[in-house]
Each structure stands twice: as C-alpha cells, then as structure tokens.
Amino acid sequence: MSKEKNINTNKEVVEKEYSTLNLGPTHPATHGIFQNVLKMDGEIIMDSESTVGYIHRAFEKLAERRPYYQITPITDRLNYCSSPINNMGWHMTVEKLLGIEIPKRVQYMRIIIMELARISDHVICNSVIGVDTGAMTGFLYIFQMRERIYDIYEELCGARLTTNIGRIGGLERDFSSKAWDLLEKFLIDFPPALKEFENLLMRNRIFMDRTIGCGGISAERALNYSFSGPNLRAAGVDYDVRVMNPYCSYEEFDFIIPVGTNGDTYDRFMVRQQEMWESVKIIHQAIAKIKKEPAGIFHADVPEFYLPPKEEVYNNMEALIYHFKIVMGETEIPKGEVYHAVEGGNGEVGYYLISDGGRTPYRLHMRRPCFIYYQAYAEMIRGGMLSDAILTMSSMNVIAGELDA
Amino acid sequence: MELNSMDKQALLTAVESKLKAQFGEGFISSKLNVDFPEFTVKRDLICEVVKFLYDDEELAFQYLTTMATIHYPDNQGHEFALMYQLHNLPNNLRIRIKIFFSNSDVNVPSITSVFSAANWMERQEFDFFGIIFRGHPNLKRILNMDEMNYHPMRKEYALEDGTREDKDDQMFGR
Numbered sequence: 136m137s138k139e140k141n142i143n144t145n146k147e148v149v150e151k152e153y154s155t156l157n158l159g160p161t162h163p164a165t166h167g168i169f170q171n172v173l174k175m176d177g178e179i180i181m182d183s184e185s186t187v188g189y190i191h192r193a194f195e196k197l198a199e200r201r202p203y204y205q206i207t208p209i210t211d212r213l214n215y216c217s218s219p220i221n222n223m224g225w226h227m228t229v230e231k232l233l234g235i236e237i238p239k240r241v242q243y244m245r246i247i248i249m250e251l252a253r254i255s256d257h258v259i260c261n262s263v264i265g266v267d268t269g270a271m272t273g274f275l276y277i278f279q280m281r282e283r284i285y286d287i288y289e290e291l292c293g294a295r296l297t298t299n300i301g302r303i304g305g306l307e308r309d310f311s312s313k314a315w316d317l318l319e320k321f322l323i324d325f326p327p328a329l330k331e332f333e334n335l336l337m338r339n340r341i342f343m344d345r346t347i348g349c350g351g352i353s354a355e356r357a358l359n360y361s362f363s364g365p366n367l368r369a370a371g372v373d374y375d376v377r378v379m380n381p382y383c384s385y386e387e388f389d390f391i392i393p394v395g396t397n398g399d400t401y402d403r404f405m406v407r408q409q410e411m412w413e414s415v416k417i418i419h420q421a422i423a424k425i426k427k428e429p430a431g432i433f434h435a436d437v438p439e440f441y442l443p444p445k446e447e448v449y450n451n452m453e454a455l456i457y458h459f460k461i462v463m464g465e466t467e468i469p470k471g472e473v474y475h476a477v478e479g480g481n482g483e484v485g486y487y488l489i490s491d492g493g494r495t496p497y498r499l500h501m502r503r504p505c506f507i508y509y510q511a512y513a514e515m516i517r518g519g520m521l522s523d524a525i526l527t528m529s530s531m532n533v534i535a536g537e538l539d540a
Numbered sequence: 541m542e543l544n545s546m547d548k549q550a551l552l553t554a555v556e557s558k559l560k561a562q563f564g565e566g567f568i569s570s571k572l573n574v575d576f577p578e579f580t581v582k583r584d585l586i587c588e589v590v591k592f593l594y595d596d597e598e599l600a601f602q603y604l605t606t607m608a609t610i611h612y613p614d615n616q617g618h619e620f621a622l623m624y625q626l627h628n629l630p631n632n633l634r635i636r637i638k639i640f641f642s643n644s645d646v647n648v649p650s651i652t653s654v655f656s657a658a659n660w661m662e663r664q665e666f667d668f669f670g671i672i673f674r675g676h677p678n679l680k681r682i683l684n685m686d687e688m689n690y691h692p693m694r695k696e697y698a699l700e701d702g703t704r705e706d707k708d709d710q711m712f713g714r
Binding site: 187188191193195196197199200231356358359360361372374379380471472473474476483485487489497498500502506507509510511539540 | 606610625664693
C-alpha cells in the first residue's frame with residue numbers, strides 16, 4: 136500500500152459513507168408514481184424506504200357517500216390493468232349481501248370477462264419485464280393482443296380501460312354477435328402470439344441470466360407478508376382464490392395452478408405466462424358451457440336491484456317505479472357484514488362491506504393485494520443491484536391505482 | 541377431529557373453546573356472521589390472541605388476510621372496532637377477530653411481531669382513524685400527506701361540505 140492513499144484526509148481510516156438515491160416518484164422505470172429512497176453503497180442497495188400515496192383518491196371514504204351501483208366505477212380504478220375483475224368482485228360482494236342467485240349462463244359470461252382481464256393484466260406485466268431487461272420487441276408485439284381484448288371490452292360495455300362492466304345482478308347487456316366473433320378470432324390468434332412471445336424470452340439465455348435469482352423471496356417470508364396471487368405462487372404456495380374459495384362456478388372448470396420454486400423474477404414471469412395459457416383453457420370451457428345454457432339470459436330476475444331497460448321505463452308502470460327507486464336509493468338494502476374475495480390480476484382482491492340498511496355502505500374496506508405485498512419490496516431488493524430493483528418492481532406488477540386506492 | 545372448511549359451526553366451537561381455555565375473561569363473545577366465524581376479544585390481549593392462533597398446531601392461522609377499522613360514533617364507550625381476518629391456508633379455515641375500544645383511549649397492541657404484513661396495514665389504520673399501535677416499528681402516515689392534522693375516515697368528517705344549503709337530501713333516505 137502506498138502512502139499516497141487517502142491524501143485528502145488526515146485520518147488513518149476513511150469512514151465509509153453511503154449515498155442516497157431517490158428512485159422516483161416520477162421515473163420512467165418505476166411505471167407509476169412511487170418513491171423509493173435508497174441508501175446506496177456504490178451500486179449495491181443497503182436499505183430503502185418506500186413512500187406511497189401519490190395518487191391516493193380516498194376510495195373507502197368516497198364509497199361511504201355513494202349508492203352501491205355507483206361504487207363500481209371506483210373499483211375500475213384500483214388495478215386498472217384488469218378492472219373487469221374488480222368490477223365483478225364488487226358485484227358479487229353486493230349480491231352476497233342481498234342474497235341474489237346468479238344464473239349459470241351469467242356466471243360463465245363473467246368468467247370469460249374475468250379471464251380476458253387476467254390475460255390483459257399478465258400481458259402487460261410480462262411484456263414490461265421484457266422491456267426492463269432490454270427486450271422491447273416482445274412488448275410491442277404482444278400489445279396488439281391486449282388491444283384485441285380491449286376491443287372485446289368495448290363491444291361488451293362501451294369502454295376500454297375503466298370498464299364499469301356488469302351490473303349488480305348480472306351484466307348490463309348480452310354478448311352481441313360481434314362480441315362473440317371478436318372473442319372467437321382472439322382465441323384463434325392469441326395462442327400463436329403468446330407462443331411467439333414465449334419463444335422470445337422464456338428460454339432466452341440472456342433473459343434467464345438476467346432474471347433468475349433476481350429479487351427472490353422465500354415462501355415463509357411471502358406468507359408472513361400476506362402475499363397473494365402470482366407473486367405468492369412463484370414462491371411455491373398454491374393459493375388461488377378461484378380454487379380455494381370458488382365463486383362464479385369456478386369449481387366446475389378444469390385448470391391447474393402453476394407454482395414456482397424460488398419466488399424470483401423468472402418464476403413470477405413463468406407463473407404469469409402459464410396462467411395465461413390456463414385462462415385460454417378456461418375461456419374455451421366457458422364458451423362450451425354457455426352453449427348448453429338457455430340463450431338470452433344475462434341477468435338475474437331481481438327487478439328491485441337491476442335497472443329495467445329504458446323502453447320499459449317509459450311504457451310500463453312497474454318498471455318506472457323500480458327505476459325511480461333504484462336511482463333515488465330507495466331500495467331496501469339488508470343490514471349485514473360480508474367479505475368477498477376474487478382472484479385479481481395481482482392476488483386476492485377482497486371487499487369487506489358493512490351495510491346499516493342505508494342507501495350507501497356504512498363502511499367499505501378494500502383488500503388491495505398490491506398494497507399488502509409492496510411492503511416486502513425493501514426486503515427483497517436489499518443487498519442487490521439497483522438494476523435488479525427495477526426489475527423486481529416490474530415483475531411484482533405494482534399498480535399505483537391499487538396501491539394507493 | 542379434522543376441521544372442515546365447510547363446517548363453519550364446528551370451527552366456531554373449536555376456536556371458541558380454545559380461546560376460552562387460554563384467555564378466560566379475555567374472550568368476550570362469538571357468532572357466525574354470514575360465512576365467517578367471528579370472535580370478540582379484549583383489546584389488550586389482541587397480540588397474544590393472534591400469536592396463540594398462529595402457534596396453535598391444529599388451528600395455525602398463519603396468514604393475515606386484512607385488517608379494517610370501523611367507527612361507530614354513537615356506540616358510547618366502544619366507538620371503534622378493529623377487525624382482523626385470519627386464514628389457515630392448508631385447511632382453508634377463515635375467521636374474523638374483533639376488538640372494541642373507546643375513542644378516549646385508542647391504543648392497541650401492534651401485531652407486527654407476528655405478521656410482517658401488519659406493518660403497512662396498521663399504518664393505514666393510524667393514518668385514517670388515528671389508532672395508535674403500541675410496539676409498531678414505524679408508525680407514521682402512509683397514504684395521506686404528513687402535514688395532515690386529522691384522521692379523515694372518522695365519521696365526523698362528512699364527505700360533502702356540511703355548510704351547503706342548496707342540496708337538501710331529507711326527502712330521500714339519509
């Protein structure tokens with residue numbers, strides 16, 4: 136060691152200093168408004184603190200002033216990559232409170248919508264993992280397929296992103312023949328596109344080296360952090376709400392729950408990838424089942440909760456009365472306390488609803504999977520490189536809308 | 541006897557007898573609320589109760605689904621309720637634990653020592669309802685800005701401006 140070392144200081148030993156790096160709130164690589172204050176040792180992350188709440192919109196408070204059917208648009212804006220799942224979860228929660236039985240055909244139609252939403256959610260997440268590893272091509276190709284799903288939404292409900300799809304008691308309209316055509320074409324075109332996307336990344340040496348072992352979490356820690364959805368399954372726990380607490384007749388469907396082993400970025404990618412194949416399988420089964428059901432039914436027969444068609448409102452006394460009562464919030468809502476959960480794109484999306492018999496919920500609490508698992512982020516990136524932190528975040532599919540509610 | 545996820549009544553009885561044996565006076569009441577067995581326990585024992593249910597070999601409630609505070613301003617002496625939803629994943633058993641306390645003393649023992657997931661959930665309840673979690677490692681606001689000086693989810697903060705006179709709702713519901 137030469138004596139010239141440490142020429143700027145008189146001390147024998149140089150004190151170690153860490154640098155602080157602000158990752159976000161607005162940074163192209165965070166895909167949303169999150170801030171992470173990182174304590175860095177060169178390029179190694181020693182510690183980090185997450186700041187969330189940049190797009191907090193007080194959904195739980197808003198819900199206390201809105202009639203039940205007006206809360207659906209709020210749920211759109213939770214995980215906006217798969218808003219139909221949130222919508223359906225909310226409808227089912229209210230139906231559970233009201234004790235409404237939904238016809239089988241409507242349940243299968245809902246399953247088709249929810250599985251399309253799952254595909255569009257996972258498509259975004261997985262293609263963005265590709266982008267963050269430097270592979271832009273897959274993202275651009277597979278986004279055409281997401282567009283096709285949005286075309287189907289548009290045909291079903293008129294909206295593309297924040298769908299507000301379905302109503303309490305069923306769906307607002309039957310699938311049109313154009314919607315069936317679009318769905319059929321999508322089911323033909325999607326598998327080859329997904330296969331192509333897989334070929335680009337799945338066994339790609341560069342991609343594998345980049346993602347295996349990056350941002351891993353053990354099953355024990357994941358459970359302690361209440362992970363759910365693909366992130367938990369990547370760690371090797373086969374918890375899926377669709378199978379454990381089936382809703383919408385999921386128990387009649389034949390599909391597998393893919394699980395990983397290491398809980399790292401590659402496993403999360405693979406679990407989502409496999410889930411898309413399973414979703415395609417489920418949609419095929421649902422279409423076959425719908426064909427066996429009597430046609431034309433798209434809602435339950437609950438006139439006191441389900442808005443009548445407009446032409447009947449103008450020509451029929453009873454329909455007019457129900458229309459008035461529903462819109463003015465004069466319908467009898469039973470008192471009660473229910474919890475209902477669905478398997479969202481990111482895991483268990485739960486609604487804990489307390490009704491005191493009034494026109495609005497007394498209290499609505501939303502279990503938002505992102506909010507719960509994102510707190511493990513600091514632990515997952517500690518000791519890793521900065522570039523791995525970016526990849527970990529995108530592979531966890533942290534959606535700002537769901538995180539901040 | 542193996543507990544079955546469909547037999548909620550058996551689950552209710554099993555958990556109730558265990559809680560009674562372990563905590564005696566600390567256990568207050570139980571009921572079956574739609575599809576959830578629900579137990580009310582003493583507020584100061586919540587961490588011990590959750591730990592006990594976590595460690596118990598048969599029950600093993602090792603997954604914290606969610607947590608929510610409910611404000612009942614008219615319920616004198618028990619203005620706040622806090623509910624915890626626990627899940628036993630291997631056997632698919634779900635229960636709900638509730639504690640009630642007054643708004644003059646909003647201190648609740650933190651369960652972060654049992655569940656890491658409780659960290660942000662408790663911060664959220666602190667942020668929106670002002671519940672103080674004793675033993676929480678980092679109890680500060682999470683979704684609202686730090687400068688805020690009230691807890692907005694409490695019922696005294698009506699969502700709409702109470703001074704407005706142009707909107708009269710007395711004809712239709714509340």
